[in-house]
Amino acid sequence: MPIHLSTAEPDFQQRFAAMLSMKREDSADVNDVVTSIIADVRERGDEALVDLSGRFDRVALTPQTLAFDKDEIAAQIALVSDEERAALTVAADRIRAYHARQLPEDMEWTDPEGATLGWRWTPVSAAGLYVPGGQASYPSSVLMNAIPARVAGVERLVICVPTPNGQVNPLVLLAAQLAGVDEIYRIGGAQAIAAMAYGTETIRPVDKITGPGNAYVAAAKRHVFGRVGIDMIAxxxxxxxxxxxxxxxxxxxxxxxxxxxxxxxxxxxxxxxxxxxxxxxxxxxxxxxxxxxxxxxxxxxxxxxxxxxxxxxxxxxxxxxxxxxxxxxxxxxxxxxxxxxxxxxxxxxxxxxxxxxxxxxxxxxxxxxxxxxxxxxxxxGLSVMDFMKRTTMARLTPEALAKIGPDAVVLAASEGLSAHGLSVASRIRALNGGQG
Amino acid sequence: MPIHLSTAEPDFQQRFAAMLSMKREDSADVNDVVTSIIADVRERGDEALVDLSGRFDRVALTPQTLAFDKDEIAAQIALVSDEERAALTVAADRIRAYHARQLPEDMEWTDPEGATLGWRWTPVSAAGLYVPGGQASYPSSVLMNAIPARVAGVERLVICVPTPNGQVNPLVLLAAQLAGVDEIYRIGGAQAIAAMAYGTETIRPVDKITGPGNAYVAAAKRHVFGRVGIDMIAxxxxxxxxxxxxxxxxxxxxxxxxxxxxxxxxxxxxxxxxxxxxxxxxxxxxxxxxxxxxxxxxxxxxxxxxxxxxxxxxxxxxxxxxxxxxxxxxxxxxxxxxxxxxxxxxxxxxxxxxxxxxxxxxxxxxxxxxxxxxxxxxxxGLSVMDFMKRTTMARLTPEALAKIGPDAVVLAASEGLSAHGLSVASRIRALNGGQG
The missing domain is CATH 3.40.50.1980 (Nitrogenase molybdenum iron protein domain)
Structure with a gap:
């Protein structure tokens, strides 16, 4: 029986508020486990990834087989039906067309005081996408994460997808290929997040990690946030x-x-x-x-x-x-x-x-x-801008500094930051013929 | 003695890496204290704010004096010198002019398949700005946080600034006035963050919290993240x-x-x-x-x-x-x-x-x-977009659904999500003259 409410009922506000505050998620506290997994990967690198994948995914890997190799990817992709390949291609093309319109523009202008101001957008250098394994391994999710990164201009795009019991999803590999992913690793869980954030002998670190995952993945993402950027925890x-x-x-x-x-x-x-x-x-x-x-x-x-x-x-x-x-x-x-x-x-x-x-x-x-x-x-929602960042730019002429600098000197004095004031005042003094 | 490096030295890479990984921040673990403060504010509301302000800021407040009243703000602002007022006004005007250019544009287009797509930007409804008290109480910081929010179109803008030992910074109140802040509360620390995130009898909750603060404030922001949006922890x-x-x-x-x-x-x-x-x-x-x-x-x-x-x-x-x-x-x-x-x-x-x-x-x-x-x-850096969010929009004509819908049906089947497929297929069936 679903919940039935009507705004005509006298107790509607209370019942609506109760519905709103219903806790739907039962997030187990996995922080201790995740903290120790991350420490292990930071300390032992590839070796930890091999051990943890054996334990959690029941697969026997070596540092050499952490990455999918080209032939294996090609062989898996060949298993995809023509119908599925066509549908995934349409999806990729349409997602790419939509996201291409999101590319933000740089701006620059010079104001009446002579300050040239603006900003520019640049892509994150490397991004890592987490893709869950098994049942929840969705090719659509690969497209939705990887394509905005590629449109943004991210140079290096990495996927981590576990292969529990050796199970590989060919559609995930095809989606990665259609989206232009550079490297695919068969690791999952908190260890995959740690590897992408801190790097190992085989996996170079990335700057931004996105993608859905279970409680361990979510906790690991929270843990590495700050070291790298993350998307929202869904x-x-x-x-x-x-x-x-x-x-x-x-x-x-x-x-x-x-x-x-x-x-x-x-x-x-x-x-x-x-x-x-x-x-x-x-x-x-x-x-x-x-x-x-x-x-x-x-x-x-x-x-x-x-x-x-x-x-x-x-x-x-x-x-x-x-x-x-x-x-x-x-x-x-x-x-x-x-x-x-x-x-x-x-x-x-x-x-x-x-x-x-x-x-x-x-x-x-x-x-x-x-x-x-x-x-x-x-x-x-996720967008091209999640894989870019904005740098603000300012260039003042001597005249512009002479005009607006004195106000900075006053405010620096109010805030008790004297070197701030002096760094502006010493330049203005030089302009006015004093010693530089 | 500062660190001296030269790229000509043979051990430069190691020494540069060591410099990069230097830990400059000694963040005390204040999580337990912060968790209990937040729980206290959620449970006891204004009463907790009064007690905690007495304990941490040594000020005797009541629920009625949590907010600065208009006369008090006017009296404080009257203490600001003309020179400081003029400088702060120039700063506010220039910050406003820069940020006004950041307002993002909505987009809408119709593609060849007949799908009308796009997005629209809307402001966050209410934002709260944290301003540290005492020495680190910077009026410039008030402008830098509040003006982008106001430019974004935020309807309700709240400041929390503690008054340790009753100490008030008139320039902070003037900056708040110049930026168009609606409500100012004399509370600080984790309790201020909790009040803005969860609300009390006097303080209605906000949707986004920004602004600098000490370790307690930072920990409290991390804690309420998800319930509300926060800016980066600096x-x-x-x-x-x-x-x-x-x-x-x-x-x-x-x-x-x-x-x-x-x-x-x-x-x-x-x-x-x-x-x-x-x-x-x-x-x-x-x-x-x-x-x-x-x-x-x-x-x-x-x-x-x-x-x-x-x-x-x-x-x-x-x-x-x-x-x-x-x-x-x-x-x-x-x-x-x-x-x-x-x-x-x-x-x-x-x-x-x-x-x-x-x-x-x-x-x-x-x-x-x-x-x-x-x-x-x-x-x-902080921008107008931190106080806005983007809603994606899609409207398909029946013909557009007939064209791209079948690919969705194929992909839904691949992912084992049959109701997804049926929700599209039942509409296409109706179009093709079948039963709706």
Missing amino acids: GPSEVLIIAEGAQNPEWLALDLLAQAEHDADAQSILITPDKALADAVVLEVERILPTLPRAKVAGASWRDYGTVILTRDLDEAATLSDRIAPEHLELCVDDPEALAAKTRHAGAIFLGGWTPEAVGDYVSGPNHVLPTARSARFSS | GPSEVLIIAEGAQNPEWLALDLLAQAEHDADAQSILITPDKALADAVVLEVERILPTLPRAKVAGASWRDYGTVILTRDLDEAATLSDRIAPEHLELCVDDPEALAAKTRHAGAIFLGGWTPEAVGDYVSGPNHVLPTARSARFSS
Whole structure:
């Protein structure tokens, strides 16, 4: 039974707040294990990677076989069907086209005082992408992480993907090839994050690490943050659908279930002013759910976190949506643009009934790595800019320094920083004919 | 004695690597204290803030006096001299003009398949700025944090600044007024961060927290990260000066000392191919150092971390600079633009001998909150975009879904996510005349 709320009920605010603060993630404290794994990799390098991969992934590696070699990659990729290869190529092309538009521009201008100011963007030199192994080894995720890095101009792009029991996903290797990845290592877990952050004999360190992973990977990313850059630590996924009008209940039910099948901790929310539509969608969910191969996962998610909220109108729905700040927001209404303009906090918006969220997971073009757990209030999905950084630039003429420098001298004195003041004042003195 | 290196020496690489990995920060582990302070504020709200401010800041507050009131702010601001007011106003205006150019643009386009794609930027709703009390209470820092937030369009802007022993800095209040801050609370430490992240009876929670602070503040920011957004946790400040040609040794010495006087953990580095210039600068540093009011701090920094590196030429200097990835990079050479083009990793670049770093701390316009400790390899200084987030947008026509949807269905099947595939396929089936 999903959660049913209505803004017309007197206790709505309390129940909505309780839904919002529901803790969906049960993050085990793995910090001690992760700390010791990282120390081991820093101390013993490749040797630690070999030992840890034997223990956790049950694979016998050597320093020489940590990296996939070219022939092996080619042989694996040859196993991919033509249909899958074509689909992955379309996805890669569309993701590349979308992200190419994100490349930020440098700026430079000279102001009336004679200061030439601006900034320039440069890519991170080397980036490492973590790709989970086994079941959660998603080729789409490789594209979504690697392509923005390549578009940004990252020179060296590394993937770490574990091969539990020797299991390799050919589609992951094909996705890496389509995205232009340079090096692929068959290691996983906290040891892979440590290797990318600190380097080993075989694996040179990178500057930025992105990509999803389990609790160990997440803890390791937190641990190495500062030494390298990391992306957001993603929580369980969520979708919010706002619906009204002539919508197909089966489609909406499938969209809710597509979210639910990701993970038992995922959350699917429907908000609508139309009680008949809400009831029809819930019936469809119940009809379809048992037929899904991942019925157990999707059923647990729907039962524990699925939520249906009845509102007075769409304005009220938009207000609630902003409080939820959903990762994915589907607007299945007659005028989705008008409704989108009334919302403010969401990772990605899917406008209209012909834009199911699932198409965005693969081929529409925007990134599917998005802020979860209400963090769309203050953060954005993965983009080209996550693999670049901005350097601010300033050049003053002597005249410009003479004009604005004295104010810096006054403020430095206020803050008690005398060498700051002198470094400006000594130059101005030289300009005014004093000794330099 | 600063560290002297030369790329001509056989052990240069080892000594340079040792200099790079020098640990300048001695971060005490304050996590347990911070965790209990945060729990206290979450549980007891205003009452905890009153108690903790009494204990740590030795001030007797009540829930009613947590916020500065209008009359008090006006009375304090009236104490500021005209000269300081004018200088702070110039700084605010110049910082605002620079940051106004950072406002990112929304994008929307329709691709050949009929997918309308793009993104839009929206501001964070509420931001909180931490301002240290006492000695480190810098009005310039208020401007550098608050103005980008206001330019971004943040609706509610809050400052927390402790008043140890009741000490108030009128310039901080004036800077807050010039920047357009809405609420100012006289609380500090981990309790201020907890109040802004979780809210109390008096202080509504914010979505993003920025600003410098001591070890307790830094630990508290790490702790609340995820609940709210935070800026980078800054390490000790650093400057790298690359110099050659007819440079004034006194100016360079003052620029090195301006960095050193910030903090005993700060680092000042000079790289030059010109041994005579290096020697002259070191002599100037030694001459000026004892005359500074902050000689003790600056002397400790110069003695422990000051570094002079002789190189073969400027190209080699640029290569070393990229390995250091300095927070501040001063290019005191004849053609600073050419040298800037050869570097890649720096928080801010100051071009030419007339652009001392100190002018950038106050009035040149770019932000002075910059990446430290080599993090300019992967991160940027504070900007308007830190107070905004990007929502990706997609709208497909039925025809567009018919064209690209089948590839999503193939990839969903590869990843074993059947509801994903069905959510797309059921729509395509309807288009093709099947049942919706």
